[in-house]
Amino acid sequence: MRLTLAWREALWAFVFLAIPLAFFLYFRILPAFQALWLSLYEWHADPSQRRFVGLEHYARLLEDPVLRRALFNTLLYTLLGIPSQIALGLVIALLLQRVPFGRDFFRAIYFAPYVTPAVAVAWVWSWMLSPHFGLVNELLALLGIPPQPFLQSPSQALPTVTWVVVWQNLGFQVVLFLAGLESIPRQYYEAARIDGAEGWRLFRHITWPLLNPVLVFSVVIGTIGYLQLFTQVVNLNFTDQGGPLNSTLTLALYIYQLAFLRFQLGYAATVTVLLFALILLITLVQLKLLTRRVEL
Amino acid sequence: MKAKNRLTGFLVLLLLLLGGSVMVLPFLWMVLTSFKPFPELFELRFLPREPTLENYRVVLGETGFMRWFGNSLLVASLTTLSVLFFDSLAGYTLARLRFPGKNLVFILILSTLMVPTEMLVIPWYVMSAEKGWINTYWGLLFPGFITAFGVFLMRQFFETLPQDLFDAGRMDGLSEFGVFWRIGLPLVRPALAALGIFTFLGNWNAFLWPLIVVQTPEMRTLPVGIALFSGEAGTAWNLIMAASSLAVLPVLLVFFFFQRQIIEGVVLTGVKG
Amino acid sequence: MAQGVTITYWQYEFRSKVEAINELIRRFEAQNPGIKVVHQTFPYDAFQQKVAAAIPAGQGPDVVNLYYGWAPTWVKAGYLVPLPDDWMRRLDQDFVAMAQAAKVGGKLYGVPTAVRSLALFYNKDLFRQAGIAGPPKTWEEFIAVGQKLTVKQGGRFTQIGYGIAPDGQDHHLVREVLVRQFGGKPYSDDGKRVLYQGEAGLKALSFYTDWVRKHEIGIPGFFPGNNGYRDGFIAGRIAMIIDGSFAIGTIQQGARFNWGVAELPLERPGGRKANFGSFWMHGLTPLATGPKREAALRFLAFITSEETQRYWLEKVGELPASKNLIRDPKLSLHPIYGPFVLSLAYAKATPFVDEAAQRKVMVDAINRVLLQGMDPAQSLRLAAEEEQKILDQFWR
Numbered sequence: 001m002r003l004t005l006a007w008r009e010a011l012w013a014f015v016f017l018a019i020p021l022a023f024f025l026y027f028r029i030l031p032a033f034q035a036l037w038l039s040l041y042e043w044h045a046d047p048s049q050r051r052f053v054g055l056e057h058y059a060r061l062l063e064d065p066v067l068r069r070a071l072f073n074t075l076l077y078t079l080l081g082i083p084s085q086i087a088l089g090l091v092i093a094l095l096l097q098r099v100p101f102g103r104d105f106f107r108a109i110y111f112a113p114y115v116t117p118a119v120a121v122a123w124v125w126s127w128m129l130s131p132h133f134g135l136v137n138e139l140l141a142l143l144g145i146p147p148q149p150f151l152q153s154p155s156q157a158l159p160t161v162t163w164v165v166v167w168q169n170l171g172f173q174v175v176l177f178l179a180g181l182e183s184i185p186r187q188y189y190e191a192a193r194i195d196g197a198e199g200w201r202l203f204r205h206i207t208w209p210l211l212n213p214v215l216v217f218s219v220v221i222g223t224i225g226y227l228q229l230f231t232q233v234v235n236l237n238f239t240d241q242g243g244p245l246n247s248t249l250t251l252a253l254y255i256y257q258l259a260f261l262r263f264q265l266g267y268a269a270t271v272t273v274l275l276f277a278l279i280l281l282i283t284l285v286q287l288k289l290l291t292r293r294v295e296l
Numbered sequence: 297m298k299a300k301n302r303l304t305g306f307l308v309l310l311l312l313l314l315g316g317s318v319m320v321l322p323f324l325w326m327v328l329t330s331f332k333p334f335p336e337l338f339e340l341r342f343l344p345r346e347p348t349l350e351n352y353r354v355v356l357g358e359t360g361f362m363r364w365f366g367n368s369l370l371v372a373s374l375t376t377l378s379v380l381f382f383d384s385l386a387g388y389t390l391a392r393l394r395f396p397g398k399n400l401v402f403i404l405i406l407s408t409l410m411v412p413t414e415m416l417v418i419p420w421y422v423m424s425a426e427k428g429w430i431n432t433y434w435g436l437l438f439p440g441f442i443t444a445f446g447v448f449l450m451r452q453f454f455e456t457l458p459q460d461l462f463d464a465g466r467m468d469g470l471s472e473f474g475v476f477w478r479i480g481l482p483l484v485r486p487a488l489a490a491l492g493i494f495t496f497l498g499n500w501n502a503f504l505w506p507l508i509v510v511q512t513p514e515m516r517t518l519p520v521g522i523a524l525f526s527g528e529a530g531t532a533w534n535l536i537m538a539a540s541s542l543a544v545l546p547v548l549l550v551f552f553f554f555q556r557q558i559i560e561g562v563v564l565t566g567v568k569g
Numbered sequence: 570m571a572q573g574v575t576i577t578y579w580q581y582e583f584r585s586k587v588e589a590i591n592e593l594i595r596r597f598e599a600q601n602p603g604i605k606v607v608h609q610t611f612p613y614d615a616f617q618q619k620v621a622a623a624i625p626a627g628q629g630p631d632v633v634n635l636y637y638g639w640a641p642t643w644v645k646a647g648y649l650v651p652l653p654d655d656w657m658r659r660l661d662q663d664f665v666a667m668a669q670a671a672k673v674g675g676k677l678y679g680v681p682t683a684v685r686s687l688a689l690f691y692n693k694d695l696f697r698q699a700g701i702a703g704p705p706k707t708w709e710e711f712i713a714v715g716q717k718l719t720v721k722q723g724g725r726f727t728q729i730g731y732g733i734a735p736d737g738q739d740h741h742l743v744r745e746v747l748v749r750q751f752g753g754k755p756y757s758d759d760g761k762r763v764l765y766q767g768e769a770g771l772k773a774l775s776f777y778t779d780w781v782r783k784h785e786i787g788i789p790g791f792f793p794g795n796n797g798y799r800d801g802f803i804a805g806r807i808a809m810i811i812d813g814s815f816a817i818g819t820i821q822q823g824a825r826f827n828w829g830v831a832e833l834p835l836e837r838p839g840g841r842k843a844n845f846g847s848f849w850m851h852g853l854t855p856l857a858t859g860p861k862r863e864a865a866l867r868f869l870a871f872i873t874s875e876e877t878q879r880y881w882l883e884k885v886g887e888l889p890a891s892k893n894l895i896r897d898p899k900l901s902l903h904p905i906y907g908p909f910v911l912s913l914a915y916a917k918a919t920p921f922v923d924e925a926a927q928r929k930v931m932v933d934a935i936n937r938v939l940l941q942g943m944d945p946a947q948s949l950r951l952a953a954e955e956e957q958k959i960l961d962q963f964w965r
Contacts, residue, residue, distance in 0.1 A: 010395035012472040020386040028408040031419035045647035100305035112323040115547040117540040124322040130793035152790035179486035213452035238795040240736040260618040261925040263646040279410040338804035425626035523612035530819040
């Protein structure tokens, strides 16, 4: 049987994807199904004693004020965090490309927070943001601004946590954009310069369009990350997890509390189903709206 | 013209320095705290009054730190190598090969990122218990062996490349794998380097699964070990900072190594032999 | 007795406890040839996660150390099995009153080696400098002392009299101590109904929150960090805190001043005494089947014996759970342990069914008043509703 070119290509595609797909199916998709399936049961350590409860947990979802708060917070983190992280990351990456000297030094500095362990980050920032002893309030005092409660306040806690997350993720974002910027072949810039373009026009017509794939990646992956925000939220208000009056609680943290502190895995699985659906929907919409094919 | 460039350069420097101090201050604080004796943790000073190496001595000599370090290094390195290979292969396929159901496969792979790990640990643990992977290196490795994150990243970078380079390769007689290996990969070096950094770091700092799958002190990884310094009645922050400062070093090394690869950029001048 | 049984014991990692258990295992194995005990430890912060994942997979501990407050949740989810009925008699006869909280639904699920309670820690140097003779014995004295020791400079506190910490021990203080001191009960005797929304409860919450709002002897979040109240005390910036006996080690290590411990103040001289007691206990998991069960029970009996408790006090510094040992005058006269020991006679352990959620209810109740200025009566009503729902759902 003679295989057409298209068939050959498709065949090779499946050969290349065989191991990765098998891996994902066995180690991620199957366990995910098993976990989500638990949402129909009352959890018990002994599988034979897990009672089938149908949609009971889903009914509880609808009446749970803590869940509503967690959902609201999670969306708010994403709306605040993604634009900030991407804008700041891009600006810094562009600046790093243009700095006259000390490039390695600056790259290391901007990357340092990303590699610092989460507990250390949380400890240092909770000191810096302390209403009475923190450096930030000392600086604000110099500007005549009264001391702010930051992490202690139900209204300020969430934006404060968002700031720490953005601060920590900048290293990631900058490295990503640098890789994207350096992947743009210099010939394109040279060709454009020959045509008389420079500065802003170069950015608009070469850099920005060619950064699109990295931008799409950043937004999609970033959103998936923010929607599952957990570590910094836990560490910044460790003894009152979820922040004062649940003001920083996220869906991922709520799931963790339900599953591992309250041993209610059935309900935790239900919240996970909700989170999964939310992430899938938002991701699909983003992919559709943001992706642009660039022809050169 | 030159003056304008110099002014811009100076402004850029200033901005980066201002931003940089915000970035690096907490990191500095962490390192400085690692030299403070326990009682000094409660004083409101930036610099240690009586700097000491005691914390490092305790961390390196009296805990399993070296073992944790070794375990983390092994797991993170192996995972990074596996991810760099498989993720780029899958990303390449999704970006440059045509086949039915391509979009569906992409979404399917992406969806594996949408269920938080915390819910997966119990099925993973049950699976590991059945197969004897508990407290083993494979047990530590398998969840991160191939990642949708990397597949997505590589796909994005492979997509931006011009088709003729690949066609040229095929016409030159390269096998499909050869086209991937000898034409595709070198052209996405910055992306590979970035992926290497992110994967290594993600593994280095992973906490929940290593905590669950490890039973004995010899198999602990760094984050699990460092967590031992906190207890019910308080946390030995001085020890945590010392351990964290040490834990950061390999990652910085990995970063410096890989970022060279990013910076070197990409040149498209026909097929490289 | 079966030949060659191996059982596994899990607890959280804490150096003196690990060393103590290792020694105890050595002694136990010497006395019980044929039983081997494997000892595994995990970070405190993640201990419950480990257990949650391990037991359903059939690979985990046979005997496990757990906080008493987790017991009902664990029992309901099938992570603990009841101890033989005759063990209950031993518990009732030999162990301090608070150990009753190890029972769930009429069956016993664990036995403690050591217990803890709350006391007032105070900074003797600050007291002396301000000319205060000794620790306050009534709440009135407490507030007066607190005001004397609070220093405010230009709108900011640089030192406070009391380390307010709703998410520290203060929620226990309100729920279990103040409510009872003011003549009420936080819950019904069977633990299924919330009672603190009554008069005594309202008085308790208002009284406590007035320390911040009216008397200004402290503010929440004064000193940074996870246990800011304790760290602030160690830093010498907070004159008094109410903390558990488990904090003694940390305070001893960090404080560079003279400090003392006193029993909690009373409503008035001779007033009702109340205290919050808690304990970590050892329980039996469903994995201990067949010959392992017998071996596990033996081990359990061994690590909760009076001899072990005496060794534990010496090695780990935790108070014994035995009624007998508590009567030792050396203990009740001890400058640091004494106030704790005296309280063990009347300390009660709150019968939590969903400790994480119930703790949050009271912390939120306090925070609504302190951070949002809500009326204490309203906040308490909301809390009682929330908590009753939690109780109802558990006991369904």
